[in-house]
Amino acid sequence: TQSTRPQRLLHAVQKNATRGDPRSVVKAIDNFCRQKEWAMNVGDEKGCILDSVVSEVNPVTVLELGTYCGYSTVRIASLLPPHAKLITLEFNPDYAKIARQVIAWAGLEDKIQLVEGPSGEWIPKMKEQFGVKTFDLVFLDHWKDRYLPDTKLLEDCGLLRKGSILLADNVICPGTPDYLEYVRNSPRYKSQYFKSHLEYTKVEDGLEKSVFLG
Numbered sequence: 635t636q637s638t639r640p641q642r643l644l645h646a647v648q649k650n651a652t653r654g655d656p657r658s659v660v661k662a663i664d665n666f667c668r669q670k671e672w673a674m675n676v677g678d679e680k681g682c683i684l685d686s687v688v689s690e691v692n693p694v695t696v697l698e699l700g701t702y703c704g705y706s707t708v709r710i711a712s713l714l715p716p717h718a719k720l721i722t723l724e725f726n727p728d729y730a731k732i733a734r735q736v737i738a739w740a741g742l743e744d745k746i747q748l749v750e751g752p753s754g755e756w757i758p759k760m761k762e763q764f765g766v767k768t769f770d771l772v773f774l775d776h777w778k779d780r781y782l783p784d785t786k787l788l789e790d791c792g793l794l795r796k797g798s799i800l801l802a803d804n805v806i807c808p809g810t811p812d813y814l815e816y817v818r819n820s821p822r823y824k825s826q827y828f829k830s831h832l833e834y835t836k837v838e839d840g841l842e843k844s845v846f847l848g
């Protein structure tokens with residue numbers, strides 16, 4: 635029978651990673667993607683930048699846009715303090731199903747709320763549905779044409795506070811020109827580029843870290 639790439643990725647995790655050990659889950663996925671099949675995880679190289687931003691911000695409330703198989707979800711959640719919570723949004727039910735199993739294998743279910751559906755519909759419901767006031771950190775890694783409208787939605791819904799951090803992946807490859815133009819030129823943000831490479835390749839890509847100034 636045919637299997638999908640996310641199913642094969644999950645299988646690699648269950649075969650090679652230790653239950654309850656998030657770092658071994660991350661490592662098993664990176665090995666699978668470098669040796670077997672490329673997949674759209676933030677990856678090991680940009681993942682180190684992601685880790686350092688998460689550690690520096692030390693957030694209590696985190697929103698991730700785009701879960702896929704839960705690779706970055708596990709990376710982020712494993713660095714959060716005990717009382718912190720990560721909400722991650724995924725609109726593809728097949729990916730969400732895999733991500734739940736990857737998260738469970740890492741032993742991080744208690745820190746992570748995986749919400750299924752489109753970001754444009756969930757963002758306006760965040761306050762009432764999840765009791766969130768504002769997000770300390772938002773990781774943007776869903777479809778690239780949604781970065782800008784969802785950022786404006788987060789602003790309009792009052793989900794950003796002075797000092798909230800937006801971290802956006804793939805700002806060069808595939809690229810998010812309208813979003814970059816916005817965060818780099820808006821007086822409401824202070825923005826900085828972290829040069830790196832597209833996951834599991836030598837192609838230039840990077841992360842954009844933007845502080846919301848209020």
Ligand code: SAM
Pocket residue numbers: 674675676677699700701702703704705706707723724725726729751752753754775776777780
């Ligand atoms: N952050 C993941 C990681 O690094 O491991 C990779 C995420 S992948 C690049 C993008 C994901 O976003 C896909 O799984 C896609 O189905 C999902 N997605 C795209 N647009 C979305 C939207 N508007 N709402 C919810 N999920 C979305």
Ligand code: MG
Pocket residue numbers: 674675676775803804
């Ligand atoms: Mg990405």
